[in-house]
Amino acid sequence: MESLETAHGNGSGRPGADIDVLVVGAGITGIYQLYIALEAGFSATLLEAGAGVGGTWYWNRYPEARFDSESYTYAYLFSKELFEEWEWQEHFAAQPEIERYLNHVVDKFDLRRHMQFGAKVTSAVYDESGVWTVGASDGTERRARFLIAATGVLSVPYFPDVPGREDFHGVSAHTGLWPSTPIEFAGKRVAVIGTGSSGVQLVPAIAGEVASLTMYQRTANWCTPLNNRPITSEEQAGLKAGFEAMRDTLNASRSGFLHLPANRTTFEDSKEERWAFYEKIWRSPGFSKLSSNYTDLTTDKAANAEWCEFIAEKIRSIVKDPETAERLIPKDHGYGGKRPPYVTGYYEAYNNPNVSLVDLTETPILRVTETGIETAGGLREFDVIVWATGFDFGTGALLRMGIRRRQGLELEQYWADGPRTFLGIMCHGFPNFFFPGGPHGSAGNNPRYAGDQSDFINDALVYMRDHGYRSIEVPAAKEDEWTTMVDTLAMKVGFDESSYFYGSNVPGKPRRYLINPAGRPKLLEIMAEVVKGDYKGFLA
Numbered sequence: 193m194e195s196l197e198t199a200h201g202n203g204s205g206r207p208g209a210d211i212d213v214l215v216v217g218a219g220i221t222g223i224y225q226l227y228i229a230l231e232a233g234f235s236a237t238l239l240e241a242g243a244g245v246g247g248t249w250y251w252n253r254y255p256e257a258r259f260d261s262e263s264y265t266y267a268y269l270f271s272k273e274l275f276e277e278w279e280w281q282e283h284f285a286a287q288p289e290i291e292r293y294l295n296h297v298v299d300k301f302d303l304r305r306h307m308q309f310g311a312k313v314t315s316a317v318y319d320e321s322g323v324w325t326v327g328a329s330d331g332t333e334r335r336a337r338f339l340i341a342a343t344g345v346l347s348v349p350y351f352p353d354v355p356g357r358e359d360f361h362g363v364s365a366h367t368g369l370w371p372s373t374p375i376e377f378a379g380k381r382v383a384v385i386g387t388g389s390s391g392v393q394l395v396p397a398i399a400g401e402v403a404s405l406t407m408y409q410r411t412a413n414w415c416t417p418l419n420n421r422p423i424t425s426e427e428q429a430g431l432k433a434g435f436e437a438m439r440d441t442l443n444a445s446r447s448g449f450l451h452l453p454a455n456r457t458t459f460e461d462s463k464e465e466r467w468a469f470y471e472k473i474w475r476s477p478g479f480s481k482l483s484s485n486y487t488d489l490t491t492d493k494a495a496n497a498e499w500c501e502f503i504a505e506k507i508r509s510i511v512k513d514p515e516t517a518e519r520l521i522p523k524d525h526g527y528g529g530k531r532p533p534y535v536t537g538y539y540e541a542y543n544n545p546n547v548s549l550v551d552l553t554e555t556p557i558l559r560v561t562e563t564g565i566e567t568a569g570g571l572r573e574f575d576v577i578v579w580a581t582g583f584d585f586g587t588g589a590l591l592r593m594g595i596r597r598r599q600g601l602e603l604e605q606y607w608a609d610g611p612r613t614f615l616g617i618m619c620h621g622f623p624n625f626f627f628p629g630g631p632h633g634s635a636g637n638n639p640r641y642a643g644d645q646s647d648f649i650n651d652a653l654v655y656m657r658d659h660g661y662r663s664i665e666v667p668a669a670k671e672d673e674w675t676t677m678v679d680t681l682a683m684k685v686g687f688d689e690s691s692y693f694y695g696s697n698v699p700g701k702p703r704r705y706l707i708n709p710a711g712r713p714k715l716l717e718i719m720a721e722v723v724k725g726d727y728k729g730f731l732a
């Protein structure tokens with residue numbers, strides 16, 4: 193099939209593009225974007241900063257890094273053959289298996305030869321001839337018609353600005369930049385800073401082997417059991433037989449999960465019935481605590497407080513030291529106010545005599561020294577410090593790529609007050625540029641909505657080729673509509689402003705909602721409208 197470039201020439205007499213599509217990022221989104229671009233007959237290349245495939249599942253290789261989406265609901269669903277040949281070992285797979293899976297996909301579909309690793313994009317400039325010139329850290333420069341940044345929402349690790357961080361003489365690592373040679377924990381004095389999803393996965397995984405483990409907590413989180421287990425052979429057979437039905441259910445689901453929503457509100461039940469229901473939810477898998485709970489969980493404060501009280505009782509019943517238990521119970525937000533972590537043995541780990549908790553609201557960190565961490569409560573010495581301090585969520589990677597629009601304006605300037613997007617896919621003034629899986633799109637199980645976005649983009653490129661268009665750009669009014677929807681709906685149904693979904697963990701970052709509060713159905717509805725309207729107003 194003809195590439196866009198050969199079909200249309202470069203149009204301006206200036207040197208044209210080397211390729212049709214340049215994808216950035218070899219995570220689950222970028223791999224799929226590359227695959228469908230090639231399938232559609234475009235010439236395409238993928239650049240990746242890391243040395244291998246996997247994105248999140250390449251960088252986050254700390255012990256017990258794992259899904260809290262069910263493995264088979266997160267996996268690709270575009271190929272039944274792929275789905276049938278890859279048997280996930282656990283309902284919630286761990287990082288090594290996920291990384292193996294993504295490498296398997298890349299090899300099965302012969303994508304590796306289109307990928308360049310160790311190539312971090314540092315500049316991307318669009319010129320009037322309709323070409324993106326993209327420079328990378330490996331010294332290369334490529335000219336592409338379309339730039340698709342599948343650079344992830346959780347791909348730029350964040351370190352808090354603690355004095356002396358570089359002075360520590362022991363081993364220091366961020367969970368999101370974990371070294372490929374495993375860190376030796378046995379017999380070591382270990383500090384973990386941060387109680388987000390990564391920190392609370394790591395603690396129970398190493399608590400049994402370390403000499404001591406100190407968890408530094410700024411904010412307690414509502415942790416509930418992941419309830420992971422191996423997938424039995426009967427379940428494997430059931431998954432294969434039910435592939436189409438499962439895909440249909442996922443496609444119809446608001447958040448891309450299989451969990452069925454409950455059919456009633458909290459106070460329709462008596463306290464006894466509520467506690468029995470909560471117990472069932474507590475024992476159910478992963479995100480069902482949010483998606484299968486009472487329907488008013490996140491909209492009625494009193495309802496939310498009931499579920500929180502149930503969890504608080506659980507924490508008090510598991511953690512033997514009452515003071516530690518109290519410190520582990522969140523006081524500043526309700527359930528779902530922040531992204532809830534799912535755990536295996538996290539609270540139980542505190543019953544291990546070598547595990548302790550430092551509450552940073554009582555004794556803040558003053559500095560890191562050569563030998564340890566000094567708080568207002570004194571110095572503790574360590575061999576290993578783990579920074580489980582999260583990411584510059586949503587916009588972090590996109591704002592570090594040197595993206596410049598035709599008038600010379602940079603994306604950093606355009607988004608100085610927070611992102612402005614259409615469907616979390618594109619923005620006005622930056623033609624032929626897309627960012628699937630980026631800010632404003634996110635709505636639950638990541639690959640489900642990011643895959644929709646990739647399909648929308650690829651279909652648009654095919655339409656352009658078929659109809660002789662050279663440029664696609666969202667009209668300002670459409671971008672404004674989506675951005676306003678995100679901002680206004682966030683106030684009604686979104687996470688708390690203290691959540692990293694508002695960028696609140698990064699000092700100086702504008703406090704703007706960074707995910708999609710309308711969920712996947714709204715995304716699909718608007719995409720369908722644009723396609724039905726033949727991309728009216730978008731194409732030139």
Ligand SMILES: Cc1cc2nc3c(=O)[nH]c(=O)nc-3n(C[C@H](O)[C@H](O)[C@H](O)COP(=O)(O)OP(=O)(O)OC[C@H]3O[C@@H](n4cnc5c(N)ncnc54)[C@H](O)[C@@H]3O)c2cc1C
Pocket residue numbers: 216217218219220221222239240241242246247248249250252257258259260261266311312313314342343344345346347368390589592593628629636637638639642
């Ligand atoms: C520990 C952890 C657990 C998670 N668990 C789940 C889960 O269970 N379910 C779920 O739905 N989501 C989960 N997530 C969210 C997760 O990020 C997404 O599911 C998914 O990985 C996003 O895929 P992606 O391809 O869009 O981005 P990523 O996987 O983040 O990949 C982006 C890639 O782009 C590369 N990149 C970035 N900037 C550049 C540049 N300038 N030049 C070149 N390359 C660049 C990065 O190196 C990275 O490899 C989790 C995240 C973390 C950190």
